[in-house]
Amino acid sequence: MKTRLTGLAAIVIAAWALPYGLGSYTIHVVNIALIYALLAIGMGLAMGISGQINLAQVAFFGVGAYGVAILTTHSGHGFWTAAVLALLGSVAIGLFVGVPALRMQSHYLGIVTLGLALGFINWITNAHVTGGADGISGIPVPTLPGIDLSSEYLYYYLEAVVFALGLVFGLFVVHTALGRRLRAMRDDSLAAGAMGAEIPLLRMTAFLLASFYGGLAGILYAGLIRYVAPETFSIGNMFILLAMVIIGGRRSLVGCVIGAIGLTLVREWLSDFSTYAQLGYGVVVVLMVVFAPTGLAGIPARVRDQYRRRRGHRTTRAELRPFTPYAPAPTTTQGALLRIDAVSKYFRGLRALHEVSLTVDAGEIRGIVGPNGSGKTTLFNVISGFYRATSGTVHFAGTDTTTARPYALSLAGTARTFQNLRLFGQLTVRENILVALDRSRTHTIWRYAVWQPGVIRQERRLRAQADAVLERYGLTDFAEAAPASLPYGIQRRIEIARAMAAGPRLLLLDEPAAGLNGEEVQQLVRIVRSIRDSGTTVILIEHNMGLVMSLCEKITVLSSGQVIAEGTPQEVVATPEVIEAYLGDSELTDLVPDPPADTGQPRRTKEATS
Ligand code: ADP
Ligand code: MG
Numbered sequence: 001m002k003t004r005l006t007g008l009a010a011i012v013i014a015a016w017a018l019p020y021g022l023g024s025y026t027i028h029v030v031n032i033a034l035i036y037a038l039l040a041i042g043m044g045l046a047m048g049i050s051g052q053i054n055l056a057q058v059a060f061f062g063v064g065a066y067g068v069a070i071l072t073t074h075s076g077h078g079f080w081t082a083a084v085l086a087l088l089g090s091v092a093i094g095l096f097v098g099v100p101a102l103r104m105q106s107h108y109l110g111i112v113t114l115g116l117a118l119g120f121i122n123w124i125t126n127a128h129v130t131g132g133a134d135g136i137s138g139i140p141v142p143t144l145p146g147i148d149l150s151s152e153y154l155y156y157y158l159e160a161v162v163f164a165l166g167l168v169f170g171l172f173v174v175h176t177a178l179g180r181r182l183r184a185m186r187d188d189s190l191a192a193g194a195m196g197a198e199i200p201l202l203r204m205t206a207f208l209l210a211s212f213y214g215g216l217a218g219i220l221y222a223g224l225i226r227y228v229a230p231e232t233f234s235i236g237n238m239f240i241l242l243a244m245v246i247i248g249g250r251r252s253l254v255g256c257v258i259g260a261i262g263l264t265l266v267r268e269w270l271s272d273f274s275t276y277a278q279l280g281y282g283v284v285v286v287l288m289v290v291f292a293p294t295g296l297a298g299i300p301a302r303v304r305d306q307y308r309r310r311r312g313h314r315t316t317r318a319e320l321r322p323f324t325p326y327a328p329a330p331t332t333t334q335g336a337l338l339r340i341d342a343v344s345k346y347f348r349g350l351r352a353l354h355e356v357s358l359t360v361d362a363g364e365i366r367g368i369v370g371p372n373g374s375g376k377t378t379l380f381n382v383i384s385g386f387y388r389a390t391s392g393t394v395h396f397a398g399t400d401t402t403t404a405r406p407y408a409l410s411l412a413g414t415a416r417t418f419q420n421l422r423l424f425g426q427l428t429v430r431e432n433i434l435v436a437l438d439r440s441r442t443h444t445i446w447r448y449a450v451w452q453p454g455v456i457r458q459e460r461r462l463r464a465q466a467d468a469v470l471e472r473y474g475l476t477d478f479a480e481a482a483p484a485s486l487p488y489g490i491q492r493r494i495e496i497a498r499a500m501a502a503g504p505r506l507l508l509l510d511e512p513a514a515g516l517n518g519e520e521v522q523q524l525v526r527i528v529r530s531i532r533d534s535g536t537t538v539i540l541i542e543h544n545m546g547l548v549m550s551l552c553e554k555i556t557v558l559s560s561g562q563v564i565a566e567g568t569p570q571e572v573v574a575t576p577e578v579i580e581a582y583l584g585d586s587e588l589t590d591l592v593p594d595p596p597a598d599t600g601q602p603r604r605t606k607e608a609t610s
Contacts, residue, residue, distance in 0.1 A: 015160055019153045027152050031224050033264035034159045035217045040244050040260035041170045041253050042213025048250025049174055050206035051186030053110030056097050057241055059120035060211040062233035063090040064218020069136040069228045070129060079142040079223065086222075087215040094211020098204030109203070117238060125230045135229025142223040149223065159220055166213060170253045172452070173209070176459050177438045178445050182206060184424045184435045191422040194384060195435050195502060196410035201442040236278065240267070243281045247288050248295050251426070255297025262296075318481070320490055321474030323527050326534030336395075337362040337506055337537050338383065343392030345378055345561075352378040353561045355392070362505075365528060365538045367552035367569075369545070375561040376541045377419055380508050383539075384416050385409045397505065411439060415504035417495040419511050419541075423483040429494055430479040433466045436501035466501070473497040473527075489520040496527060500536070507531060509540045513547050525551055549573075 019027055039061055046054040067086025071077045077085070093116075100112050124130040141150045142158075149155050173179045184192040185202050193199050222228060231237075240263065248259020263281070270277040292299055338360040345353040353375045360366045368376050381387040383394060385406040393402045401409055415436070424432050440458070447454040470476045473493055483491055492512060499507055509528070513521050521544065528551055532538050542548045548555060549569040557565040557578050565575040572578055 015164075019156050024152065027156055029264065029268050031152055031156055031159055033261045034156075034163045035221050035224070036241070036244065036264050037257045037260040038163055038166050038213050038217040038220070039241055040248065040256040041166055042210040042217070043241055043245045044250050044253050044256035045170060045173070045182075045213070046206045046210035047245060048252070048256065049179060049186065050182040050202070050209075051189075052101070052203055052206045053107065054113050054207065054210050055110060055238055055242075056093075056113035056116045056120075056207075057210060057214050058233045058235070058238040059117045060090050060094060060214025061218045061221070062120055062124060062228075063093050063211075064215035065222045065228045065232070066124060066130055066136070066218070067215075068219050068222035069139050072139050073136055074129065079140055083142075083219045083223075086219055087212070090211050090215025090218065091208060094207045094209075094214070095204060097211070098207040101203035101207060102200040117235065121230060121233060121235065124233065131229075133230060135227060137227040139222050139226040139228070141226065152224070155224055159224075162216060162220060166216060167253065167257065170209075170213075172455075173448060174253060176455050177434075177440065177462065178205070178448060178455075180427070180431055180435055181438065183427055183431075187424040187426050188422050190386065190406075191418065191424065192435065193406035194386075194410060194416055195498070196407050196439060197435070198405075198407045198442045205442065205445065239278075240281065243285045246285050246295060249297025251294060252297035255295050258296060318477035320478075320493070321476070323474055323493075323523060323530070324472045325526070325530035326472075328533040329535035334361050334363055336360070337364075337397060338539075339395040340379075340383070341393045341395075343379075343382055343389045343394065345375070345382055345387055346390045351561050353382070353389075356558070356561070356563055357392075358556050358563060358566065360506075360537060360539060362537050363532065363535070364554060365532050365540060365552050367548040367555040368539060368541045368558060369543075369548055369555060370558035374558040376558055377510055378561075379558070380416060380510055380539075380541065383409075384414055384508060410502060410504075411441075413503075413505035414508065415499035415502045415506070416508035417492075417499050417510055417512060419514070421488075421491050421495055423491060423494060423498070425482070425484055427483075428480050429475060429483060429486075430466050430470065432483060432494060432498050433469050433501045434462055436498045437462050437465050437469070439502070469497055469501045488515050489517065492516060492520075493523075493527075500531060504536055507536050507538045509538065509542075511541055511543060513542060513544045521547060 018030070022030065039057060042060065043054060043057050046052050046057075064086050067089045068079065068082045071082035071085055072079055075082075097113055097116055101109055104112070124135075125133055130136065141148075143149070144158070147154050147158075149158060174183075181192065181197045181202055182205070184195065185197055185199055189199050192202075221232070241260075244259040244263045245256050246259070247263065248257065249255025267277065270280070288295060292302070294302065336359045340356060340358050342355045342357055343353055344351070344355055356375070356379060368379065370376055378387065382389050383396075385401070385404050385408065389402060393400060395401065396404075396409065396412060396414060399412070401412065404412070424435065427435070438458075467476075467479075470479050473496070475490070475494060475497060478486060478490065478494075483494060486494070492515070496509070496512065499509075512528075513524055516524060525547065528538055528540065540548065540552065552569065554567065555565075555569055555572045556563055557572055557575070559577070564577045565572050567575075
């Protein structure tokens with residue numbers, strides 16, 4: 001803490017003293033660099049943090065700058081009034097770009113953003129109001145009592161303050177609930193949806209943030225240069241901005257800032273060779289993407305990892321501790337919690353589910369078994385809102401949820417795990433849990449704009465709850481670890497802990513014992529029993545017949561998308577159809593690998609942004 005404060009004080013003093021040593025041209029370059037740094041923070045929030053391809057940043061920048069230029073020179077507004085209106089305009093354009101985000105996959109969104117940028121560039125180059133290729137000059141100096149902002153030295157201080165506030169706000173977003181959800185969406189938007197994140201709105205929020213920073217940068221640019229022209233907002237500059245973020249490290253806002261400042265300086269040095277410089281940036285970007293995908297900011301961590309691996313270093317003597325059972329809840333009124341009526345699901349010609357009906361009572365542990373490809377996972381996907389049933393209805397807790405979205409079902413009290421683990425890979429174990437603990441709706445992010453103490457208070461509460469969840473599941477030692485670095489059995493347990501962190505009434509476990517050793521299966525049995533005793537209903541898809549027989553009071557057997565038997569374990573194993581369809585084939589089914597996609601979506605392809 002103390003070293004941090006000293007570091008901060010040193011930075012503030014250095015920033016304060018910086019202009020004293022600089023010539024008038026150099027301070028101009030520094031001022032430009034800070035503007036690019038703000039732009040890069042916006043890019044980093046949209047691309048690195050949220051995983052959304054954003055090629056419209058120059059347009060947001062341009063709306064800010066041209067907004068001020070037009071409103072001051074044409075409409076006679078003062079600088080600051082114009083600035084506020086321009087910022088609103090910029091944010092409005094950001095929301096406008098975000099609208100297609102409500103429906104589209106992110107790579108299409110990349111094209112939409114590029115289209116917007118091109119459209120904007122076209123408009124400023126050709127429209128009368130923007131002065132065409134000549135641009136707009138004569139933007140007034142921003143007024144500030146007692147400070148002459150026509151001096152680039154004093155303007156630097158204005159920029160430094162805006163930049164510092166912008167960076168602090170950006171970091172605040174990244175490290176609290178909103179940023180965590182954005183990062184979870186980037187890592188695995190399906191799993192994030194299943195944990196209660198409203199993906200479309202979050203995508204929109206990403207563009208909102210990008211446009212806010214773009215607009216701010218544009219306003220500062222207009223006040224600094226007092227002249228705007230199309231070349232500043234060109235696709236070439238969009239590319240430079242992209243290079244800054246990729247070279248600096250898009251996942252880290254500080255990395256984005258370093259990239260922006262560094263590249264602005266390099267650009268100045270190379271201004272005599274601009275033709276080749278552009279090519280050079282391209283080469284550097286390609287090299288970075290191939291050899292250091294996390295950018296400059298990611299290099300220290302990579303070096304550390306390499307070093308540790310070479311030394312065979314064990315960082316901690318971490319161990320998976322035993323699970324602490326939940327306090328049993330008194331048995332309350334039993335009744336149907338989930339009712340599935342004649343649900344069918346077709347994938348083009350393929351019949352994955354056919355007229356499946358089943359009712360699960362509150363307090364049950366229900367087993368769902370069946371050969372591979374019999375539709376078990378598809379049934380979970382229908383229940384949890386990933387798939388919409390072709391026909392039939394689903395009722396959860398008395399309400400019709402046939403067409404409900406995953407986030408709505410999560411908030412209503414369902415939680416699930418996935419057949420192929422879907423932890424948020426770039427988040428720590430603690431953050432994985434925190435994402436699920438956060439039950440708030442997206443619109444509550446208004447607090448980030450006007451009531452930050454509320455955010456901080458919520459954060460404290462969530463962190464205390466996360467500690468309790470980690471403790472209960474024996475995961476405290478792994479709180480700061482990256483999930484992928486942990487053994488499979490631990491990852492499975494984390495996924496259950498994450499699902500339970502959402503406080504569900506219904507827990508869906510898709511083959512939770514797959515890949516576990518004997519001891520781990522025993523622990524799983526204890527965990528599932530305790531979860532049920534605490535009042536959460538459990539539905540369990542499982543291949544391990546022994547586990548299902550010992551854990552479930554009632555079993556539903558699927559085959560080729562149809563329910564072929566239902567009853568107690570003893571009843572079910574005695575059914576001839578079951579023996580024929582499942583048990584008789586058990587040796588065979590054990591050999592058949594599972595279909596790769598557990599939610600039916602195409603396997604996650606690595607997007608350029610994630
Ligand atoms: P299980 O979980 O019982 O092994 P699934 O529910 O994963 O089976 O799959 C049931 C059938 O539906 C399989 O034939 C599978 O290939 C098919 N299926 C599942 N999801 C999709 C999808 N998104 N598109 C096309 N076919 C799918
Ligand atoms: Mg399956």
